[in-house]
Amino acid sequence: MIRLSGVGKTYDDGTVAVQHLDLEVRRGELVCLVGPSGCGKSTTLKMINRMIEPSAGTIEIDGQDVTGRDPVELRRGIGYVIQEVGLFPHQKVITNVMTVPLLYGEPKQKARERARELLELVGLDPATYGDRYPHQLSGGQQQRVGVARALAAHPPVLLMDEPFGAVDPLVRLRLQDEFLRLQDELGVTVVFVTHDIDEAVRLGDRVAVFATGGRLAQYDTPARLLGRPADDFVADFVGSTTGLRRLQVIPLDPAHVEPLDGVRAGDLGAAIDVDSTLGEALTVLLREDRGMVGVKQGAQFVGVLTPNGIHRALRAALAEMAEAGPPS
Structure with a gap:
């Protein structure tokens, strides 16, 4: 579904953000990218939808090189959710979710129906929340709206950059559970960036651990990642509570x-x-x-x-x- 081959990103000042990355995400898979700050995980995510252009290598979605596609058109077919949510503050919730279908030229009534369906799907009653503005929602509710908006165009690929990082731990767990249910129901292919190893092993079918300097240190299932770290960096990053974490994935x-x-x-x-x-x-x-x-x-x-x-x-x-x- 998504294949990165020899992908690298070096900035003009010589900073290496990602180096020679080979990574494949299967259709319907949820893959988490995890690692310390500055390791290249968010850069990798943004290279997939060409918000950042790679310096080397190729990125393919369904066998098609993304660098040969119009960036705007490419992004319209990829859902994108970020920590800051990015809802339009002056628009009601229902209108926020309708944005992408309307951009595709869907009739307003059809876009509204799709938005109502998606709000229900993410656990928000459209009759209750549809006419509210973003500032009238909690942080967790705003994140749900952000997910609904990203799914509005039926994207085959969903990119998520620390989407639950700004909410409290209990709400975060509920959002994770809700998202796992959604992903299982919809079968969308997800690349999910997080700095939290617990979130990564809880959500991911596979987990890619990035080391400082943009090196992929290990790409494995959560159980094997916790049970068989590839090197000292991965072992240290996974931490001393791996025994308890293993219980969560076995x-x-x-x-x-x-x-x-x-x-x-x-x-x-x-x-x-x-x-x-x-x-x-x-x-x-x-x-x-x-x-x-x-x-x-x-x-x-x-x-x-x-x-x-x-x-x-x-x-x-x-x-x-x-x-x-x-x-x-």
């Missing part, structure tokens, strides 16, 4: 679920779904202060998970990574 394996063995469902308290992560299971165990948590598939209990089961699942996941060979 799915529950039914092999580690123990039978009910006479345990009554009513004795289990809260339950987790069979497709939960180990981290979600541990959170429920700690919150409920119980020795086990029920595991459900749909409405049916299929077993229980204990702290020992979580430990065995983590060890099995790490062993599987070791057998898979060295990191990318």
